[in-house]
Amino acid sequence: MDLNQLLEELKRVSGGEGFVQDQEMSKTSRRRRVWVTADRRNFRSVILKLVEMYTYPQLSFIVAQDLGDRLQLIYSFEVNSGKPLEAVEVSVKVDIPKDDPRIATITDMFPGAEVYEREAQEMIGVDVVGLPDKRRLLIPEDFPEGVFPLRLDEKGIPPELWKKKSPHPLEGDGNE
Amino acid sequence: MGLVSWIVRNLFSRPMTNRFPKTPPVPVPEGFRGKLQYDPEKCIGCQLCVRVCPTQTIKFLPEEKKIAFWVGRCVFCSQCVEVCPTGALQMSKNFLLASDDMHDERYMGGPARRRGMER
Amino acid sequence: MSEEYRELGVSIPIGPFHPALKEPIGFRIWVEGEKIVKADIRFGHNYRGIELIGARRNWIQILYLAERICGICSWSHQFPLAQAIESLMDVRPPDRANYIRVVVGELERIHSHMLWLGVLGHEIGFDTLLHLTWGVREKVMDALELISGNRVNYAMATIGGVRRDITEAKRDILLRKLDDLLKGVETLRDIVLTHKLVLLRTEGVGRYDRELALRLCLQGPMARMCGIRKDVRQDEGVAAYGDLGFRAIVARDVVGKDGCDAYSATAVRVAETIQSINLVRDALMEMPPGPISAFPKPIVALTRASKAEGEAIGRYEAPRGEVIHYVRAAKSDKPKRWKVRAPSLINVYSTKWVFPGHQIADAVVIAAQPDPCIACTERALIVDLDRGERRVVDHAYLTELSRRKSKEVMGDV
Numbered sequence: 001m002d003l004n005q006l007l008e009e010l011k012r013v014s015g016g017e018g019f020v021q022d023q024e025m026s027k028t029s030r031r032r033r034v035w036v037t038a039d040r041r042n043f044r045s046v047i048l049k050l051v052e053m054y055t056y057p058q059l060s061f062i063v064a065q066d067l068g069d070r071l072q073l074i075y076s077f078e079v080n081s082g083k084p085l086e087a088v089e090v091s092v093k094v095d096i097p098k099d100d101p102r103i104a105t106i107t108d109m110f111p112g113a114e115v116y117e118r119e120a121q122e123m124i125g126v127d128v129v130g131l132p133d134k135r136r137l138l139i140p141e142d143f144p145e146g147v148f149p150l151r152l153d154e155k156g157i158p159p160e161l162w163k164k165k166s167p168h169p170l171e172g173d174g175n176e
Numbered sequence: 177m178g179l180v181s182w183i184v185r186n187l188f189s190r191p192m193t194n195r196f197p198k199t200p201p202v203p204v205p206e207g208f209r210g211k212l213q214y215d216p217e218k219c220i221g222c223q224l225c226v227r228v229c230p231t232q233t234i235k236f237l238p239e240e241k242k243i244a245f246w247v248g249r250c251v252f253c254s255q256c257v258e259v260c261p262t263g264a265l266q267m268s269k270n271f272l273l274a275s276d277d278m279h280d281e282r283y284m285g286g287p288a289r290r291r292g293m294e295r
Numbered sequence: 296m297s298e299e300y301r302e303l304g305v306s307i308p309i310g311p312f313h314p315a316l317k318e319p320i321g322f323r324i325w326v327e328g329e330k331i332v333k334a335d336i337r338f339g340h341n342y343r344g345i346e347l348i349g350a351r352r353n354w355i356q357i358l359y360l361a362e363r364i365c366g367i368c369s370w371s372h373q374f375p376l377a378q379a380i381e382s383l384m385d386v387r388p389p390d391r392a393n394y395i396r397v398v399v400g401e402l403e404r405i406h407s408h409m410l411w412l413g414v415l416g417h418e419i420g421f422d423t424l425l426h427l428t429w430g431v432r433e434k435v436m437d438a439l440e441l442i443s444g445n446r447v448n449y450a451m452a453t454i455g456g457v458r459r460d461i462t463e464a465k466r467d468i469l470l471r472k473l474d475d476l477l478k479g480v481e482t483l484r485d486i487v488l489t490h491k492l493v494l495l496r497t498e499g500v501g502r503y504d505r506e507l508a509l510r511l512c513l514q515g516p517m518a519r520m521c522g523i524r525k526d527v528r529q530d531e532g533v534a535a536y537g538d539l540g541f542r543a544i545v546a547r548d549v550v551g552k553d554g555c556d557a558y559s560a561t562a563v564r565v566a567e568t569i570q571s572i573n574l575v576r577d578a579l580m581e582m583p584p585g586p587i588s589a590f591p592k593p594i595v596a597l598t599r600a601s602k603a604e605g606e607a608i609g610r611y612e613a614p615r616g617e618v619i620h621y622v623r624a625a626k627s628d629k630p631k632r633w634k635v636r637a638p639s640l641i642n643v644y645s646t647k648w649v650f651p652g653h654q655i656a657d658a659v660v661i662a663a664q665p666d667p668c669i670a671c672t673e674r675a676l677i678v679d680l681d682r683g684e685r686r687v688v689d690h691a692y693l694t695e696l697s698r699r700k701s702k703e704v705m706g707d708v
């Protein structure tokens with residue numbers, strides 16, 4: 001399917017914006033990306049649409065980021081995998097307000113998403129509703145509660161947790 | 177060649193690895209990235225090396241308009257050598273850098289003015 | 296300890312030290328007698344916060360931080376990051392750079408797969424295999440040293456190309472080395488895929504379901520052993536793989552069926568090693584002349600990248616599966632967000648669904664199957680709650696247990 005057609009199709013379901021990246025990498029291959037935004041309420045139908053259109057899109061990863069005024073999760077899927085030189089990476093961006101950071105899980109569709117959702121949960125403090133296993137994944141158990149390492153606001157790592165000194169015997173070390 | 181014949185042949189061949197430090201080290205290849213060498217005469221103080229160094233090994237000394245560095249942090253990427261416009265920085269072939277003292281004389285480069293050396 | 300633990304009886308944690316990966320692993324398995332009934336995986340014992348550190352470095356500096364995410368896949372992390380930045384700037388690397396990228400990437404794959412094969416041999420008590428594979432691996436390390444100057448952390452990728460050229464003289468030496476290597480690996484293939492011990496200890500062990508593998512989105516050799524023909528090199532044709540007509544190998548191409556077990560994983564990895572050797576040779580022969588980078592100096596690339604804006608994804612098939620890097624830029628010399636997804640994260644996590652039903656002695660093989668460098672596991676703790684007994688055992692004990700099983704099964708035949 002043509003990239004723009006795919007984008008239109010997804011935009012119709014999500015009601016959001018989107019764009020296509022199509023760049024040349026070498027003589028034969030191109031880098032194809034489709035980015036589409038979706039709402040917290042209908043992003044699951046966008047993903048379901050992908051599952052319908054392509055049997056088993058491969059979940060690549062979930063990016064969790066703090067955009068200042070809101071949080072964002074990017075669900076990235078590889079479609080057309082297994083077809084030489086035809087793979088497209090489809091990324092669905094979902095905004096989450098900071099005062100109510102809840103989002104539904106996709107582990108019913110992709111059981112492997114558990115690991116990415118657990119990571120997103122502890123890194124920026126979103127609350128994934130319906131996630132079967134809500135324990136921490138990467139950061140240790142004795143790390144303070146309510147501190148999320150990748151948050152850029154007051155919930156991020158407080159200054160006293162940063163390591164200030166580096167073992168640099170030269171003067172004027174940037175880390176001091 | 178089967179498994180057994182391979183093993184038997186290995187019994188009579190030299191070991192794959194070198195018994196360093198009992199024997200001299202294997203010669204390093206061309207293009208090896210070892211300890212950083214600095215020639216203050218050639219340096220024009222452009223600070224390009226400071227900008228690209230991934231580990232903040234290199235410090236700029238504003239008064240002398242020269243640089244100082246501590247190899248203890250260097251990851252031997254040779255990025256600084258590549259950007260230096262005058263060739264003041266070079267990678268040597270010296271890799272015998274292990275020491276239990278982080279203020280070791282061999283780790284320091286550039287004009288003196290280092291806190292560690294004044295102890 | 297919680298009630299749940301008590302109900303399930305004996306639990307055995309394996310781990311948690313795995314300094315070789317971004318994800319050091321603690322496995323905890325619950326057993327009834329010899330049978331595993333449940334498994335849990337704990338990551339993060341060596342969490343370094345690299346994504347946060349990366350946001351404080353500029354585009355050139357971050358490449359060398361990415362290189363140090365993993366000691367074995369140093370190219371496989373640097374390259375997708377370089378690709379992501381190229382995508383941000385919309386730069387196409389010159390053709391010669393693409394071919395050199397294939398050479399370095401495939402050499403890295405050979406040495407990683409050889410290392411894994413040795414580790415597998417060690418885990419099942421076949422130490423001869425360990426010594427032979429690691430002997431063969433030395434030749435690859437020499438080849439990488441010849442190209443890049445150092446054995447690990449090659450510092451080869453840069454924005455818009457590669458940093459060192461492969462000269463005619465080097466090419467001839469490399470081609471000679473490859474002939475040697477091919478002979479060694481082919482012998483190894485014939486030994487491994489037919490050896491009785493390997494067959495007994497890997498066939499049917501760590502068996503996935505093809506459907507489960509698809510839904511879990513397994514990556515790399517773990518997907519290909521289940522017959523899912525999925526490989527970024529083939530699907531997206533990164534670097535010159537598209538020009539070289541690369542096609543992925545699945546288990547049924549090698550052993551006739553998709554076993555979805557440790558034996559299929561072994562077969563896929565061994566076949567890929569031979570494929571990689573041929574790819575390196577093809578790339579060396581067909582390499583076009585020309586520049587090796589789109590930018591004359593890294594500082595030019597840095598200046599250009601500092602003007603870029605937007606989001607980009609770079610992908611590459613590392614020896615263990617697909618590595619993805621996401622970057623977001625906003626006209627500054629530092630990324631706003633840098634996200635790394637290593638394939639082992641899902642591959643290792645997926646073993647949670649596979650452990651139940653196996654014997655304790657197979658745990659080491661299952662844990663080693665996704666290639667997480669289980670050899671680095673330092674110690675394990677056995678808690679027998681029924682008897683209120685705690686025993687600390689080390690990895691040597693578990694390996695010993697695995698080896699005893701090998702002796703037993705060999706005795707049966």
Ligand code: SF4
Pocket residue numbers: 212228229230231232233234245249250251252253254255256257
């Ligand atoms: S070699 Fe790399 S790490 Fe070492 S000083 Fe130069 S730029 Fe810095």
Ligand code: SF4
Pocket residue numbers: 218219220221222223224225226243259260261262263264265
């Ligand atoms: S790049 Fe070269 S000339 Fe410029 S400050 Fe560094 S050493 Fe001196």
